[in-house]
Amino acid sequence: MAELTVPVQRDIKEERRRAARAFRDERTRAGTFVVRLMSSPGAGKTTLLQKTAQVLTERFRVGILVGDVETERDAQRLAPYAPSLQITTGGACHLELPLVQRALPQLSETAFDFLFIEDVGNLICPASHDLGEHLRVILLSTTEGDDKPGKYPKAFRTSQVVVLSKSDLLPYVPFSLERAEADARLVQPELQFFVVSALGGDGIGDWCEFLIRRRDELLAIDASQSSCP
Ligand SMILES: Nc1nc2c(ncn2[C@@H]2O[C@H](COP(=O)(O)OP(=O)(O)OP(=O)(O)O)[C@@H](O)[C@H]2O)c(=O)[nH]1
Ligand SMILES: [Mg+2]
Numbered sequence: 001m002a003e004l005t006v007p008v009q010r011d012i013k014e015e016r017r018r019a020a021r022a023f024r025d026e027r028t029r030a031g032t033f034v035v036r037l038m039s040s041p042g043a044g045k046t047t048l049l050q051k052t053a054q055v056l057t058e059r060f061r062v063g064i065l066v067g068d069v070e071t072e073r074d075a076q077r078l079a080p081y082a083p084s085l086q087i088t089t090g091g092a093c094h095l096e097l098p099l100v101q102r103a104l105p106q107l108s109e110t111a112f113d114f115l116f117i118e119d120v121g122n123l124i125c126p127a128s129h130d131l132g133e134h135l136r137v138i139l140l141s142t143t144e145g146d147d148k149p150g151k152y153p154k155a156f157r158t159s160q161v162v163v164l165s166k167s168d169l170l171p172y173v174p175f176s177l178e179r180a181e182a183d184a185r186l187v188q189p190e191l192q193f194f195v196v197s198a199l200g201g202d203g204i205g206d207w208c209e210f211l212i213r214r215r216d217e218l219l220a221i222d223a224s225q226s227s228c229p
Contacts, residue, residue, distance in 0.1 A: 023132030033215035039139035041121030053081035
């Protein structure tokens with residue numbers, strides 16, 4: 001079969017990177033810290049967001065966008081805690097920035113201090129897409145095995161934080177926090193780790209304080225840059 005080369009003459013990846021940077025900068029100027037959660041299905045993203053929203057909404061405005069292939073179930077679970085909107089991808093295994101941009105104005109308000117984005121449960125595809133988040137967090141639950149960072153390196157390499165979730169199950173499963181951490185650090189030495197049980201509440205306080213600190217740091221940097229002549 002004859003091959004036909006079509007010159008596109010557009011760097012689509014660079015266009016996407018630029019759009020993500022612009023989205024991130026807009027949110028920074030609005031004072032919104034965007035935190036994205038990725039993990040394999042069922043690692044505990046929605047449960048962690050329920051607990052996180054419960055704590056943060058005492059002092060902050062929180063919004064949540066949640067991606068799934070089908071159903072509104074996660075948004076329904078999150079709605080009692082914070083304005084939440086489901087993005088159903090209809091088969092796609094990850095979210096993309098245009099979906100986020102379309103969904104955001106449909107949340108009850110957009111002036112949030114924290115915007116959380118839960119991506120579709122998948123350790124592979126989401127890692128290749130920048131949704132304009134300030135902080136990319138990957139959850140690894142104790143039931144998945146401590147060997148996963150090396151097997152799914154891109155998700156760990158492109159994240160800044162690992163939440164080792166379901167710590168309450170540690171007595172019952174062969175999972176070593178040390179091994180998981182060491183394996184992840186081989187992929188990305190700068191990763192920060194939190195050990196959390198969203199069901200039991202252990203580690204939730206440290207996790208929320210960390211998020212507040214990171215938002216404060218972001219806003220302080222933005223303020224100092226805005227005041228530069
Ligand atoms: N023991 C224990 N179970 C948990 C914990 N966090 C979540 N779970 C359970 O794990 C299951 C999956 O939790 P979800 O929060 O729905 O996980 P998810 O990552 O949002 O799942 P998807 O959106 O389908 O990818 C549920 O049955 C939760 O109750 C935890 O800290 N400890
Ligand atoms: Mg979920």
